[in-house]
Each structure stands twice: as C-alpha cells, then as structure tokens.
Amino acid sequence: MIPPNSTVGIRIPPLQRSEAAWTAGHTAGVKPAVIAFCIAAVCSIxxxxxxxxxxxxxxxxxxxxxxxIASAVRAANSA
Known part of the structure; x- marks a missing residue:
C-alpha cells in the first residue's frame, strides 16, 4: 500500500481529501489495474x-x- 505522499500514487482531489480516502481509493484501484495489465500483456505477446x-x-x-480512476474515486467518495 502506498502511504499518502506528494510524489507517488493517484494524485486526484477525491483521493487527497483524507488518509482514509487515499487508502480506499488506492485499494480499489488494484484489481482493475491488474486485470488491465494482464490483458495488455497478452495483447503485447x-x-x-x-x-x-x-x-x-x-x-x-x-x-x-x-x-x-473511476473505481478509486467511487471508493474515496464512500470513505
């Protein structure tokens, strides 16, 4: 998990509101990122x-x- 910082991570306002929003947003973004990476890797091969x-x-x-981004914003707004 990426702790709140000023250089790395999804740097959009909904995720920067609080530490809970930051954590929820980044946690929600993992699954779509992994799926998209796997699809892109297969297409590249x-x-x-x-x-x-x-x-x-x-x-x-x-x-x-x-x-x-959509998943992260949704999770951050719910946090």
Whole structure:
C-alpha cells in the first residue's frame, strides 16, 4: 500500500481529501489495474506475431486507466 505522499500514487482531489480516502481509493484501484495489465500483456505477446494486436494493448491501457480512476474515486467518495 502506498502511504499518502506528494510524489507517488493517484494524485486526484477525491483521493487527497483524507488518509482514509487515499487508502480506499488506492485499494480499489488494484484489481482493475491488474486485470488491465494482464490483458495488455497478452495483447503485447500476440502483437509479436500479429502487430494489429498492439491496438489491444493500447485499448487495455486506456480502458484500464479509466476503470482504475473511476473505481478509486467511487471508493474515496464512500470513505
């Protein structure tokens, strides 16, 4: 777990309101980040043989980042 700090982590206002919001937001972002990473990794490996699959990696990154932020904000607002 990343403790509240000024350099590393998801640096958006809802997560910076309190230590509880910071912790809840970062905890909620782990699962979507891992899933998006695995999808991007698989697409990258496939991309070695079929370069069009690299677009899947880009989509996984963008979709995963959106999912992580949405989950983190939802959890931080609930904290």
């Amino acid at each position: 496939i991309g070695l043989f079929a370069p069009i699959a690299y677009w899947g990696s880009i989509a996984a990154f963008v979709g995963g980042l959106t999912w992580v």
